[in-house]
Amino acid sequence: MPWKRIKLPIKPGRFLVQGDEAVADGAFCAGMRFYAGYPITPASEVITRVQERFEESGEGVYFQGEDEIASIAACIGASWTGVKAMTATSGPGFDLMVENLGYAIFTETPLVIVDVQRAGPSTGQAARPSQGDYHQVRYATHGDYEIIVLTPWSCQELFEFGIRAFNLAERYRVPVIILTDEAVGHLREPVVYPEEIDVFDREHDPDAPPFSFDERDAGPMPLIGDGKALLITGSTHTEAGKRVTQDPEIHRKIVKHLIGKIQHNVSDIFESHEEFIEDAEIVIASYGISARSGFEAVKRLREKGLKVGFFRFKVIWPLWEKYVRERLSGIKKIFVPEMNAGHLSRELERLVNGEVISISELGTNIITPETIVKEVEARL
């Protein structure tokens, strides 16, 4: 079985850890032994921690690329040799990675990318948080596909999602993005490292074709060095990797596979954190740092006797539309605090029958519980 329970390879216990460090530790515990990245605020602490873990364990290779293009490319090359590879960046660097992100999606390469969001567009504000990459991480590269994006709200979750991201990447042969932001990435808070964790290692089959057309699942993966003269290409290909650049039917099959292997398993991938939904008349729905303020606002509004529920997306992509529609049906008003022009709120507008009200922060301030409480009370 590709699932296995392992003893934590670092010291278990309760520690004060920074978010960027926690995600590096989670990834290391999941088996990440290749890291390539380019310095960028506010993600630079990730490579520092990775370097420390590699040095103290004597395992792993890290590499500072000449740019983000080279960094993600090196991760993809390394992943095809069987090693678990990761890179971390922020918006401007993610922009540069997009070309090869598309390559990783099309070649079904397991890979983890940490995007510690900062304010944009362009250089924006390097050391201030934002949630403006919500749709960029989903629709970054051209063509049709599905991708997995996890949105932690704490240092504890950055550690846990560091593990889960690799489990999902290896399980579904897809790049997985951990979408956090400067506020959580640079936060320090207590994190519990457990004694044991569950990890999934990709199904390695030297005799399997490199690609699959299965609309329900990912296929096993052969590796570079198996001696089978593997053909890996980002051009449209047969299952054997032969380039087929003029056949519409083959292209249709590949795209259906890329979408199907994720969508068919959406209930396994999607994850939410819900409180007080059962009797709720209104709901605060959010993710990441904004959800922390949202949860505090829910508690304060409950104290005032309002029937407010809380729905937090721990996974924003794939969006399990059927589930979200069912859970939020009948809710009269859904307030969506987020540090962007209203990305999640737009997604929810097409899914739910209640009124969706965006609480949007376009500056680089974290939305406070007070702001949310005030907004909810004003719109009741």
Added chain:
Amino acid sequence: MKNYMDWIRTDYFPTAFCAGCGHGIILKAIAKALTELEFKREEVVFVSGIGCSGWIPSPYIKADSIHTTHGRALAFATGVKLARPDLTVIVVGGDGDIASIGGNHLIHAARRNIDITCIMADNNNYGMTGGQYSPTTPQGAKTTTSRKGHVEPPFDVAYMVKAAGASYVARYTVAHFPQLVNAIKKAITTPGFSFVQAISSCPTHFGRRNISQDPYEYLDYLKKNSVNIKNVKETDEIRNKITIGEF
């Protein structure tokens, strides 16, 4: 493997190359070099980019090959080499691929002197997209984006790579087959970054507008206009020549 054809994936023949394209000669030179060095299939991995050159290893060389994005082959290859240092990693790219869009990866691979061999199949233009000028298009040459003659001077890519820190640098044309095979063998066996600039023929695009559309005349031109770097001192003498040899 005893015969160079053991390294060629003939089941995907006929090749995608135009009639008279020099890239088939580079394919054979690589296959011969691997045969003579007695490599096993599982010991070598090819990484290529986008363009005519990408087809040389992918799919025509029967070994692991990663056909990557335009210009990024060296960056992917760096990841492969770092993760599996025991593998022999060979990058094949074109002049546009390696020296233009991938130029930054090239100089940094040379600076790091990472143990990768890079073979640049240089046909002096972008063949795949219709014959536009590339970083190695000579000044004055006609291409589809320099209809009245190219105004920019070209890169001397071999010198640049040498200056950036590569261990082994050579340049030969497809009209110098034995030398080309030998250079590829030396490149593969020299530790550190090795670079072979293989000047190729492109009768369909570059030749038609500048040299000849006839494959034989093109090869003859390459042979007659090449001068070994050892035999010349003054740059004036070689201004309009292709300097070949080891740098």
